[in-house]
Amino acid sequence: MAPLSYSVPQRILHWGMALLIFFNLIFSDGIEHWKRLVRRGQPITPDDISSANIHAYVGIAILVLAVVRLVLRHVQGVPQAPAEEPAILSLVAKITHGLLYLLLILMPLTGIGAYYFANGTAGDIHADVLKVVLWALLVAHVAGALVHQFYWKTDVLARMTYGVKKPASP
Structure with missing residues (x-):
């Protein structure tokens, strides 16, 4: 039987990884500067290496955490798609999630x-x-x-934030 919500470790990993991913996407100046220096054959300072290392270490952390998430996903399971979601969009969601996991491994x-x-x-x-x-x-x-959240009014966001409690028995 599928769980109603993602587990607490799955939720923590999701939001922690989201922060790391956005950090690396938004603050990529250090690695881009290092890349320009290498391409031009210019000298690289210890500060340049330190800045580039931050991007690299965050990327390696994302890779490790993605593997942990996949293991947890396999061991703990995931909630089923809401009934309100049309079948075609459920397929799109599965493909999108699969591609996201693939990228979280391929990018690092x-x-x-x-x-x-x-x-x-x-x-x-x-x-x-x-x-x-x-x-x-x-x-x-x-x-x-x-x-x-706003069109179908499902509990998808709740399942990945504070969790959904078991419905009360009648």
Whole structure:
């Protein structure tokens, strides 16, 4: 039987990872500056490396936490899609979630390839392709949650925030 809500560890990981993901998407100046210096063959200072390392370490944390989330998802399960959600949109939600998990693994791996192994192709895929796809999926994910909350008036947001309590028996 599927749970009514995500577990507390699943919710903490979800929101913690959301903060880390947005941090790396919004504050990527350090790694981008490092990348420009490397491409131009200019000297890299310890401060440049420190700034780039912050982005890299946050990305590695996202990778590790994504694996933990997948394990928890497998062990603890997830709530079923609300009945109010049309079947086609339920499929879209499953595909979006699957692609988000895939990106939460591929983005750090391509970032590691670019930063630690000087693989320019991995860096281009990371910054020019996967980053754009991630932004699009995040917009779709947030839009889907808002549609559930305000149009269908389901408990989807509650399941990932404070949790849904078992309905009272009659």
